[in-house]
Amino acid sequence: MAKVKVDLKERGYDILIGSDNLAELGKLVHDQKWGREIFIITDPLVNDLYGDQVRRGFKEQVRTIELQRGERYKNLGEAGKIYDQLVKMKAHRDALIIALGGGVIGDIAGYIAATYMRGINYLQVPTTLLAQVDAAIGGKTGVNHPRGKNLIGCFYQPRGVYIDVATLATLPARELRTGLAEVVKYGVIEDADFFKFLEANAHQLNTRTFESDETKQAAFKLWQTIVLEAAKIKAKIVEKDEKEKGLRMVLNYGHTVGHALESLTRYRTYNHGEAVAVGMVAAALIASKMRMLDGEGVARLVSLLEKLELPTRIEGLPVAKLVNYLGLDKKVKAGRVNFVLPEKLGRVVIRNDVPAAVIRQVLTELGAA
Numbered sequence: 001m002a003k004v005k006v007d008l009k010e011r012g013y014d015i016l017i018g019s020d021n022l023a024e025l026g027k028l029v030h031d032q033k034w035g036r037e038i039f040i041i042t043d044p045l046v047n048d049l050y051g052d053q054v055r056r057g058f059k060e061q062v063r064t065i066e067l068q069r070g071e072r073y074k075n076l077g078e079a080g081k082i083y084d085q086l087v088k089m090k091a092h093r094d095a096l097i098i099a100l101g102g103g104v105i106g107d108i109a110g111y112i113a114a115t116y117m118r119g120i121n122y123l124q125v126p127t128t129l130l131a132q133v134d135a136a137i138g139g140k141t142g143v144n145h146p147r148g149k150n151l152i153g154c155f156y157q158p159r160g161v162y163i164d165v166a167t168l169a170t171l172p173a174r175e176l177r178t179g180l181a182e183v184v185k186y187g188v189i190e191d192a193d194f195f196k197f198l199e200a201n202a203h204q205l206n207t208r209t210f211e212s213d214e215t216k217q218a219a220f221k222l223w224q225t226i227v228l229e230a231a232k233i234k235a236k237i238v239e240k241d242e243k244e245k246g247l248r249m250v251l252n253y254g255h256t257v258g259h260a261l262e263s264l265t266r267y268r269t270y271n272h273g274e275a276v277a278v279g280m281v282a283a284a285l286i287a288s289k290m291r292m293l294d295g296e297g298v299a300r301l302v303s304l305l306e307k308l309e310l311p312t313r314i315e316g317l318p319v320a321k322l323v324n325y326l327g328l329d330k331k332v333k334a335g336r337v338n339f340v341l342p343e344k345l346g347r348v349v350i351r352n353d354v355p356a357a358v359i360r361q362v363l364t365e366l367g368a369a
């Protein structure tokens with residue numbers, strides 16, 4: 001299993017990455033003495049697919065709490081029901097929560113671990129690509145409020161992140177692509193070689209129909225490589241800026257326009273990664289208009305996203321409304337919109353001086369009306 005350290009001193013932990021390794025988690029938890037009672041928080045589908053594999057590895061009693069699938073269940077009301085179950089089952093301070101699922105499960109289970117009895121141990125066991133490369137790493141936990149996404153939450157680091165890339169084999173294609181958008185983001189913000197690697201492997205990354213066991217194992221190996229590289233980049237950024245005071249903002253590359261798109265279309269047209277993909281193109285075009293990124297950089301980004309079947313254009317949405325939503329973006333500081341802009345593939349800067357006319361021009365070029 002590959003290992004990436006997240007060095008946060010006493011809050012530090014390892015990200016372990018392997019394939020078909022869920023059954024070995026129990027032994028690790030036991031050896032590390034992470035908890036005397038185990039509570040898995042998961043959703044019904046992930047529980048059906050992978051719950052038994054995880055439970056099988058434990059000698060301790062394991063209890064499982066299910067949350068319905070979907071972003072709309074990531075709220076305080078549902079969290080309340082989970083606290084009720086923990087209380088009813090008499091979960092103590094030395095209990096361990098295992099978050100088994102996508103980012104929704106990871107965020108709410110992490111928040112519950114942070115707050116139940118003022119904080120108990122938890123592990124992230126992410127089963128979507130987005131959660132494996134992003135959500136599960138860095139200790140951002142929380143739930144949504146009716147007035148906005150992720151408005152309630154805190155930073156609370158897990159004891160570890162335990163990844164089995166074989167779980168990606170059952171992930172719907174669209175969910176896989178949403179994770180790939182975040183993977184591309186890491187290439188642009190931090191690592192030009194990684195970007196090149198993604199260009200060379202784009203087709204295989206987006207394939208999940210396996211002709212033989214051999215092709216399946218080859219795919220797992222490739223996923224392991226990209227999850228490892230992405231985890232290294234995210235870990236490095238989190239180490240430098242645990243609580244998102246500055247540098248960690250670079251992770252918002254593509255998210256400024258992305259969030260505006262998600263909000264304007266009420267989270268129905270674009271999923272997160274798709275919105276980020278368009279947002280990354282928008283930011284790259286802005287950068288090129290501001291004479292930072294060259295045309296080749298923009299073209300390579302668009303071409304990679306297209307190969308991954310991610311959207312790169314905004315069709316038919318009104319520019320004026322998008323600009324309006326940009327003003328409400330939570331990455332706004334002192335009345336100015338922050339943009340993470342690439343200077344070249346592998347390096348970005350944060351700028352809050354993008355002229356409104358440039359934003360409008362880029363949105364129009366991308367197909368907004």
Ligand SMILES: NC(=O)c1ccc[n+]([C@@H]2O[C@H](COP(=O)([O-])OP(=O)(O)OC[C@H]3O[C@@H](n4cnc5c(N)ncnc54)[C@H](O)[C@@H]3O)[C@@H](O)[C@H]2O)c1
Pocket residue numbers: 043045046049069070071074101102103104105107127128129130131134135136137138139140141150167168169170171172175178
């Ligand atoms: N904490 C952070 O730093 C951070 C970062 C990015 C995103 N997030 C959060 O993550 C959430 C999105 O996460 P997501 O994209 O993983 O979506 P998700 O958690 O909703 O999972 C998507 C769907 O995939 C299913 N699923 C999960 N694993 C599967 C598997 N292996 N096979 C088949 N189906 C599977 C789930 O049942 C779910 O319906 C959002 O709430 C977002 O706010 C958090």
